[in-house]
Amino acid sequence: MIIDDHEIVRRGIAEIVDRADGLSVVAEAGSVAEAVRRAELVRPDVLLVDLQLPDGTGIDIIATLREKVPDARPVVLTSFDDDDALASALNAGAKAYLLKTVRGAEIADVIKAVAAGRTLLDERTVTRRRADHEDPTADLTPSERKVLELIGDGMSNREIGDRLGVAEKTVKNHITALLSKMGLQRRTQVAAWVAGQRAAGWRS
Template identity: 35%
Template sequence: MSAETRPIGVLLADDHPVVREGLCAMLESDPGITVVGQAGSGEEAVALAARLDPDIVLLDLRMGGMDGVAATGHIRRESPRSKVVIVTTYENDADILRAVEAGASGYLLKGSSRAELVGAVHAATRGETVLTPSLAGKLFRARVVDQPVLSGRECEVLRLVGQGLTNAEIGRELFIGEATVKTHLLRAFKKLDVSDRTAAVMVALERGLLS
């Protein structure tokens, strides 16, 4: 069977078995979709995604242990071919933004119809961003409100971090002390809501702050 005709493989992740079964029944009513696996936690979803290589992972946002946002980040790094769509009951602006920034291709509410769910899977497979219509405005507002403003020096430091320079090398390049470099990094970490250098550079690049 060619890639064009084979069914879209979907991995479901939700800590409620009844929800998983309901989603499974809705998806498999479409002959172009097959559910290749089910996970009851974020950790299990990450492991199954690596083993099964699904086209799409449908992830619940709130699960015990690793939540959907953290699982999204792991899956996008470890199984980059798999697209992630968050399916949740939560409409919080910050949650939507966190999911999209972690690499999710979409964000749907569990109240979505079968047609919306099936359509979202097909759209995500085509590389489109999927968002329940009622959430589009929330995502826009969240981006406007939460977009951090890095100082010019913080941007300079992060650009040099992205080039692989150490703190000491950055200090020499910018004619500032190594302690000052660390201060700029810590401030950038706080503004970007990250905890390490690599994440800071990645988030800043994704948000167009280093262009």
């Protein structure tokens, strides 16, 4: 479902989505009220949400539909390259945050990934998250925190295993778990997150 108050933008995105294999647009909306009403009727798998709407924000939609249509996974597509908007969207439950400068093929790829249950944050997004926002490492075990630090030090899985005295497979299991808990997709995002946090004075 595409939610944007500019009809031309909606039509352009709809064309991209409908051309992609396995995707189809089930509804469109240009306001918060219209989006909530239509989403309850069609119950989409993914919501592609603009942040600025005439009667509210995309955050309002995400928060409302989190209760009314909990299986719908929100993706923010916006022109706001802003830390506060990013934090608000992620805290509300957005599974990805894209700028409108993104290529059409990337929109389709992100929609498919989010529909499959993944949360996508690129390196720019990860490194820009601020320390005063929710700590994505809060649920990590002590072992996962050690692995996080060593990834940040540039170590390979084998080197981490040697350092911690565990099998490489165990290290891979820890990485899979911490990626899931932190809402990340790739090992490189972990390294980027640690680098950004260390630059800001963070220590686990």
